[in-house]
Amino acid sequence: YEISACLVGSEMCIRDSEMPIEGVTFTGSSLWRDKSTDANGMVRLNTGARVQNLTLKPDSLPDPYMLPASGKVQILTHAGGVNKTQFPVHTFNDVEGTIYVIGDSSSRGAGYVDIALIDNTEQIVVKTRTESDGYFYVNAIPPGEYRIEIDKDYLIQKGLTIQTSTLSFTALAQGDSVFIDDILLAREASSSNENLAYHLSLIHISEPTRQAEI
Secondary structure, eight states: OEEEEEEETTEEEEEESSSOOTTOOEESOGGGTTOOOOTTSOOEEEOOOSEEEEEEOGGGSSSTTEEESSOOEEEEOOTTOEEEEEEEEEEOEEEEEEEEEEOSSOEEEOTTOEEEEEETTSOEEEEEEOOTTSEEEEEEEOSEEEEEEEOHHHHHHHTEEEOSSOOEEEEOTTOOEEEOOOEEEEETTTOOHHHHHHHHHHHHHHSOOOSSBO
16 A cells, blocks of 8 residues: 655645545644545645654554554645655564474473574564563564574474474465464474374363464
8 A cells, every 4th residue: 555645835635546545644733633534545734834744643544454664754845836755554464373392291382482484585574582481473574475484503402303394374465463373393302293192182172262373
C-alpha cells in the first residue's frame, strides 16, 4: 500500500494509491485532531507552516499487521504550489515458537539459544534468543519464505541434533501471527523415535490446540 500526500497551498490531500484506506489520521498539527481519511482515502489537512512535519499514526491503520514504512516526513510548502510525498504501508508478520530438548524420559525447553531467521536470499533478517523455557518471538517480519537457523556452536557444545524435519515457514502476504511447530533437539546418543513420541505425548496432554499452526 502507498498513501500519497499532496499539498496545494495550505491544504494537504492524502489518499492510498492502491486502495482507499479510511480512518487514517496524522500528527503534525493540533488542527488535524479530528481529521481522518474518508471512504475514498482522502483528507484535507490545513497548514500555514513553511516547513510541515507529517507522521502517519500507526494505530489508525485498519489492520494490526500494517505499519507505515517511514516515520516523520518533512514537507516544504509554498503558497499556490503542489507538494507530493508518499507513505508506503507494509504488512508484517509476528513469528513465535518453542525449542525443546528431548531425552529418554523428559522434555524441557531449550533456554537462551541464539536463533536467526534467514530469507530465501540467504540473508539474515533478524536474530533473537529463546527465553528460559525455549520460547521465542519476533515481530515485524515482512511477507516471504524463511527458515530458522539454530546456533551451530550451541548444538555442537551440547551434542544435540535437530529432530524436526523442517525449519521453514511462510510469512503471509496479508500479515498474520505465525505459530511454528515445536522444534525438537536431542542428544546424538538419545535421538530416537521413542524420545520423539514421548515429547509429543507430553505436548498433547499439556498444551492447548493452536490455531493457524505452520
